Amino acid sequence: MKPIIEIQALTKQYADGYLALDDVSVQINAGEIIALLGPNGAGKTTLISIICGLTTITSGSVGIAGFDVVRDYRKARSIIGLVPQELTLEPFETVLGTVNLSRGLFGKKQDKAHIESTLRQLSLWDRRNTQIRELSGGTKRRVLIAKALSHDPKILFLDEPTAGVDVDMRRDTWTVIKDLKRRGVTIVLTTHYIEEAEEIADRVAVINSGKIILIEEKNELMKRLGTKQLRIELERPISEIPESLRGFDVQFENGGARLVYRYDANRKQNDVHSVLEILTAEHIAIKDVQTYQSSLEDIFVSLVAEGRSS
Ligand SMILES: Nc1ncnc2c1ncn2[C@@H]1O[C@H](COP(=O)(O)OP(=O)(O)O)[C@@H](O)[C@H]1O
Ligand SMILES: [Mg+2]
Incomplete structure (x- = not known):
């Protein structure tokens, strides 16, 4: 099977000289959930930002379903949904407005049925006319997921989806992620919670100081460690x-x-x-x-x- 994401010898040096990614090569298969596990400052957000075309590459390459994220940026980006680490939502917009607007930004025609099923799946349908500012932190995070799914991406990136989220909400998020996998979405999530990787990932990659130091099937890992x-x-x-x-x-x-x-x-x-x-x-x-x-x-x-x- 051809991987849906191919990262080859990727290096990122920030303008101040800091080497945030050091020769990273990873292949991600269609339909898997991969957890990128690493402490703060390891380079997780940098890696995701590069794959999503938000940060420039110093050297190396990233391909998404055969499209180079630099040369074929628009095509690569249209296949990707990103749930960023920071909450970035317009406080006075409604839930429905937020998600519709996002779909529009990808140049896709309105699709009421798709938006409704996405909002229902995330238990947001009843709150569709509520303004963002009235929602709790956990619900806002679900809106971010709905927004990222608005254009029907094949790959969803979640950057620390449950950081600072309470235990119940964390479990809800895991359910949503597993559900998306069942619908064929490839999922890449970053986390510094080992438990999160254990719970939902098919494969676990450990990143530290800009290097991937381990990548393995979770079941193999658990067998070894169990x-x-x-x-x-x-x-x-x-x-x-x-x-x-x-x-x-x-x-x-x-x-x-x-x-x-x-x-x-x-x-x-x-x-x-x-x-x-x-x-x-x-x-x-x-x-x-x-x-x-x-x-x-x-x-x-x-x-x-x-x-x-x-
Ligand atoms: N714009 C930037 N300029 C310089 N250094 C940065 C920049 N963004 C991130 N870094 C540094 O790169 C390293 C990796 O950051 P990041 O990718 O955000 O890590 P993580 O998401 O794993 O916590 C950190 O040491 C961070 O301080
Ligand atoms: Mg980060």
Whole structure:
């Protein structure tokens, strides 16, 4: 499958010399949700601004469905919807007026049915005649999403869609995003919430100091990270793993003085209890036990720390 977004060797140096993106290459597939995870200042907004044609490129290229964002700007832009990080709405305009105006700016004919279904999907239809200034922050964010969808884009960029949003509203936003994916929209979102990436992304890319330091299928990542270890320190080293433990993923460490049992922390039923029982039945004396799990959080923190020290 040909990717819908192709970013090649993209570098951005701001006028003051700051290198905000450093040789970024990423391909994004049609229909996926990709989360760009990174701390403040990592370069997330810069990357999105370049893809949407709002910021100039220093070197490298970005293609959207085969259109170069610089050479074929209008064509590339017509396929993209952007929900910016900052709330940028006209306070005295109504919800419906805001969304209609945005569609008009893309040179598209009015389409009442499309606008109505977009507003309904975002639970904004009942508020269509309300002025923006009367809405809560969370509702304004939904208006921004409706505005970004007004011209029926194939790709939607959401820059920190749930920053500073309460938990319920965050869940609502996730539902909306998953729903859009079901309708075939490709979604790129930035976030500094690990939980958000875990919850909705198909793939996760971690960006730090302008570099992509990890990009992987979320399920693979979770599988890798979902493993827990039970570390069992023994009173006396053993020379071989008892027959009765062969069915478990148990390994020796430290010359037989430690047994390490790996199990899937995501499974409701695990066999920690059975392993300990077997050891007791085998008269293998236990000195100490510990469990250990590396989380996405750990990986993220260590990747970001490495990035800083280099
Ligand atoms: N117009 C600009 N001029 C100079 N530096 C900028 C400009 N915009 C952003 N930066 C810097 O580029 C880095 C990345 O910023 P940004 O892309 O906004 O990060 P993020 O969205 O991940 O928080 C930051 O260090 C920021 O200060
Ligand atoms: Mg940002």
